[in-house]
Structures are given as structure tokens and as C-alpha cells.
Amino acid sequence: MRIAIIGAGIAGVTSAFECAADGHQVTVFERRGSVAAEGSFANTGLATPAMALPWTQASFPRPGAGSLSWQWRRWRAERSKNRAEQQARLLQLAVYSHSRLQELRIRLQLDFERAEGQLLLLRQERDLRAIQAQLDLLQSLGLQQQFLSAEQCLALEPGLNPDTALHGGIQLSPAEVGNCRQFSHLMRIEAQRLDVRFRFHTTVRSLTPGSVATLIHEHTVPPEGLGPATRAPEKQDAGDTQPAPLGPVQDSFDAVLICAGASAVDLLQPLGLKPAMGLVHGYTITAPLRQLEAHPDLGPRAGVFDLREQVSISRIGQRVRVAGRIEPGAAPKSFKPSTLASLHRVLNDWFPGAMQVGQEQRWTGCQALLPDGLPLLGASGLPGIWLNLAQGAAHSLDWPLACGAARLLADQVSKRKTDTEAPEITGLDIARLA
Structure with a gap:
């Protein structure tokens, strides 16, 4: 089959690899100049299945005016009688995805600055009571969890500040953190070895469904300095070896996979597909770890998550x-001073002096999210059009689900029998939103 993939974030790159591994001819269209240049650029780095769950009642969105607003749908979904079943389905996909990630890492010998471990930090005893339902769900699905005293937390993460009040922590397993952008670039190389073609600086203008779907795209070089001023310059990758023609170009494919994240709405609406996807954004700051011979553990050894503050601190190689x-809402072009101050405050609570602030990189990333918090994965209901969208988890912005979602979708497109250990994709496609 000839397959087009729209979007080269973590969802698009993994989907391209899986489809090419099945023997298909794959072309990836990406409007930016590189893979993982938007929502996957500097995300949390959490690849822990349990972090796909919302660990507290979300502080957003509050119900807005009108019963049809996205805020109201989200508020209702969080209180649905099917909520436990939905979260179980989400967690099953995350577990499968983590297993697929490990399989790819070992088989392809990928090194993406990973570290094993994830600790939920509980400042007070009431924090533990607030997440009991999530812990019960983990236990029911056989995922390991262990309560650690404050002293045990300090032994596991010796860089933690002993002067910050700490009731204890929950050690999650399986759990890891890593460099999502680096992983995406490595998967791009593996996909190219399978003859996947990447067309960067190429915007898809429209789609026409059918047994042979048509796609109109156009080479669009962005103006200088596109993107938030607070993020590092984007590395420009070469496209394929063919020169890009000027003006709109029409191509035909046996299947088109939409993995365009937050920008997918512009492609879906003309097709009559109007899922209630809202936009959410998160903030990250990254900087080198301070190196002091007398204090080798100034920063985290892996990942910690402050439950009360809803902030994660992760080790990414020699950075934090x-x-x-x-x-x-959509990501702002710059940090609010209050947001930057709050992230630094949480870091200094747990790992004072760990970051070389003078080399700090700030980033805001945007992700599409459905009211029920589940991804949009599978057939679109229109011939030739498939969806791999809305993977944004409550804290991790898309990595925990990517590898599993890509494999499941490739199986569906190929009409290939899915691994017996894989979860059912039923209930994750667009039919549930009817």
C-alpha cells in the first residue's frame, strides 16, 4: 500500500516506522523543518504508563458558558459513571505502548538519554488519600506500586532536599524518563532505512476520502524566526532528494494517517469530522545539571512528580x-513570569541549586485533547482516512501512548492480526463520539 502520514511528531514518526516495517511505501508530510518540532520538542520526557492517568482532579477546565462548551464536556466526562472503565482502557494502552517502546529500544539499539524510575512525591498524608482510586486501578491491572517513607524516598533520590516537608512517595513500575525528541530523531533514521520519505516544510492543504484518497500539499518555507522566542532554534533537516515543486501538488494514496496533533482540526472539519478536541498547553524549562564533586546527586536520578503542585522533574542525560x-488553550509565545517562578520554586523545593539557570531553555508545547481524555485512534469513518490523535495525557503530553498506538493503527490499516497481548482498539476510535 501507498500510505501518507501527516505530521512528524512522536505519533507520526512511530506510525511511519510501523507501517514501513509492514512493507508499505510511506511518505511523511511535515510543515516544520524537522521531526518532533512542535508538541514533541521538549515535553516532560515521562514514558511511564501510570502517568497517562490524571493523578488528581484536574484544575481545568472549569465549566464555561453553555452546555456544549469543551470545558463543560470535560467537566462532565471527569464525573462519568464510565470513568473507571475509560481510565482502565487508557492504562492498558499505555502499558502496551511501554512494552513496544522497550522492544524497539532493544532491537534497534536506541539510546535516548533514558533513566529508569518514577516517584510520586506526597507532601502531606491527604495527598495519598486523594489518589487512592488511581492506586486501586493500578493494582487491579497488575502494575507495581510501592509506598515509600520519607527516609526511603531520600535513599532512592538522594538529591531530594531533606528540609522540604515530605510525607512519603509512591514508587511506580514500570517507569522511565527520556529524551522524546532524540527518540523521535532515532526513529526517523530507522524509518528512512525502510525507505520512508520525509517531506519537510510541506503543508497539507486538503484531503479527499476514497478507496484511493487524494491529498493536496504545498511546499511552504516558514519565515525566519518562526516559533516561540523562548525555545532553541529548530534544526533544519533535509527533505527527500527530489526538489520541491512550487505551488499545490496532488498525490494519491491507499491510506492517509492524520497524526497532526493540535493542527488536525483544520484538516478534519472540511471532511465533516468535528470531534470536540480542545487545546491544552504545558511549560517546560531545561538546563544542564550543576556538577559538584562534593555533591554528586544535586538533581534527580530519574523522574519525580510533585503531586500537589502537578509538576514533574526529570533527568534528561546531564540536564534537568x-x-x-x-x-x-493554545500555547502562548512566551512564559508568564508567574509560571516561570512557580516552576523554579518547585525545583528549588526538591533540588535546590541543581540547575545552571544561565543556560536555561524555556518551551511551551500544545496538544489536542478530547473531553474524555482518551486518544482518537483508528478508522475515521471515511474511506482511506485514519486517525492517530489526541494522545495528550494529563501530565506527559503524548509519549506514553505513542509506540503502542502506532503499532495498533498499523495493524488496522494492514488488516493484520494484532498481537494477542495488545489491548482492544475498540472504544478508542471516532465511533465513541457519535
Whole structure:
């Protein structure tokens, strides 16, 4: 089959690899100049299945005016009688995805600055009571969890500040953190070895469904300095070896996979597909770890998550990344001073002096999210059009689900028998939103 994939974030790159591994001819269209240049650029780095769950009642969105607003749908979904079943389905996909990630890492010998471990930090005893339902769900699905005293937390993460009040922590397993952008670039290389073609700086203008779907795309070089001023310059990758023609170009494919994240709405609406996807954004700051011979553990050894503050602190190679403050709406072009101050405050609570602030990189990333918090995965209901969208989890912005979602979708497109250990994709496609 000839397959087009729209979007080269973590969802698009993994989907391209899986489809090519099945023997298909794959072309990836990406409007930016590189893979993982938007929502996957500097995300939290959490690849822990349990972090796909919302660990507290979300502070957003509050019900807005009108019963049809996205805020109201989200508020109702969080209180649905099917909520436990939905979260179980989400967690099953995350577990499968983590297993697929490990399989790819070992078989392809991928090194993406990973570290094993994830610790939920509980400042007070009431924090533990607030997450009991999530812990019960983990236990029912056989995922390991262990309560650690404050002393045990300090032994596991010796860089933690002993002067910060700490009731204890929950050690999650399986759990890891890593460099999502680096992983995406490595998967791009593996996909190219399978003859996947990447067309960067190429915007898909429209789609026409059918047994042979048509796609109109156009080479669009962005103006200088596109993107938030607070993020690092984007590395420009070469496209394929063919020169890009000027003006709109029409191509035909046996299947088109939409993995365009937050920008997918512009492609879906003309097709009559109008899922109630809202936009959320999060903030990260990343900087080198301070190196002091007398204090080798100034920063985290792996990942910690402050439950009360809803902020994660992760080790990314020799750097530390602080992420949090998930808010509704598109990402702003710059940090609010209050947001930056709150991230630094949480970091200094737990790992004072760990970050070389003078080399700090700030980033805001946007992700599409459905009211029920589940991904949009599978057939679109229109011939030739498939969806791999809305993977944004409450804290981790898309990595925990990517590898599993890509494999399941490739199986569906190929009409290939899915691994017996894989979860059912039923209930994750667009039919549930009818």
C-alpha cells in the first residue's frame, strides 16, 4: 500500500516506522523543518504508563458558558459513571505502548538519554488519600506500586532536599524518563532505512476520502524566526532528494494517517469530522545539571512528580527538565513570569541549586485533547482516512501512548492480526463520539 502520514511528531514518526516495517511505501508530510518540532520538542520526557492517568482532579477546565462548551464536556466526562472503565482502557494502552517502546529500544539499539524510575512525591498524608482510586486501578491491572517513607524516598533520590516537608512517595513500575525528541530523531533514521520519505516544510492543504484518497500539499518555507522566542532554534533537516515543486501538488494514496496533533482540526472539519478536541498547553524549562564533586546527586536520578503542585522533574542525560502548569488553550509565545517562578520554586523545593539557570531553555508545547481524555485512534469513518490523535495525557503530553498506538493503527490499516497481548482498539476510535 501507498500510505501518507501527516505530521512528524512522536505519533507520526512511530506510525511511519510501523507501517514501513509492514512493507508499505510511506511518505511523511511535515510543515516544520524537522521531526518532533512542535508538541514533541521538549515535553516532560515521562514514558511511564501510570502517568497517562490524571493523578488528581484536574484544575481545568472549569465549566464555561453553555452546555456544549469543551470545558463543560470535560467537566462532565471527569464525573462519568464510565470513568473507571475509560481510565482502565487508557492504562492498558499505555502499558502496551511501554512494552513496544522497550522492544524497539532493544532491537534497534536506541539510546535516548533514558533513566529508569518514577516517584510520586506526597507532601502531606491527604495527598495519598486523594489518589487512592488511581492506586486501586493500578493494582487491579497488575502494575507495581510501592509506598515509600520519607527516609526511603531520600535513599532512592538522594538529591531530594531533606528540609522540604515530605510525607512519603509512591514508587511506580514500570517507569522511565527520556529524551522524546532524540527518540523521535532515532526513529526517523530507522524509518528512512525502510525507505520512508520525509517531506519537510510541506503543508497539507486538503484531503479527499476514497478507496484511493487524494491529498493536496504545498511546499511552504516558514519565515525566519518562526516559533516561540523562548525555545532553541529548530534544526533544519533535509527533505527527500527530489526538489520541491512550487505551488499545490496532488498525490494519491491507499491510506492517509492524520497524526497532526493540535493542527488536525483544520484538516478534519472540511471532511465533516468535528470531534470536540480542545487545546491544552504545558511549560517546560531545561538546563544542564550543576556538577559538584562534593555533591554528586544535586538533581534527580530519574523522574519525580510533585503531586500537589502537578509538576514533574526529570533527568534528561546531564540536564534537568521541570514541566507542568497544564492549561487550556493554545500555547502562548512566551512564559508568564508567574509560571516561570512557580516552576523554579518547585525545583528549588526538591533540588535546590541543581540547575545552571544561565543556560536555561524555556518551551511551551500544545496538544489536542478530547473531553474524555482518551486518544482518537483508528478508522475515521471515511474511506482511506485514519486517525492517530489526541494522545495528550494529563501530565506527559503524548509519549506514553505513542509506540503502542502506532503499532495498533498499523495493524488496522494492514488488516493484520494484532498481537494477542495488545489491548482492544475498540472504544478508542471516532465511533465513541457519535
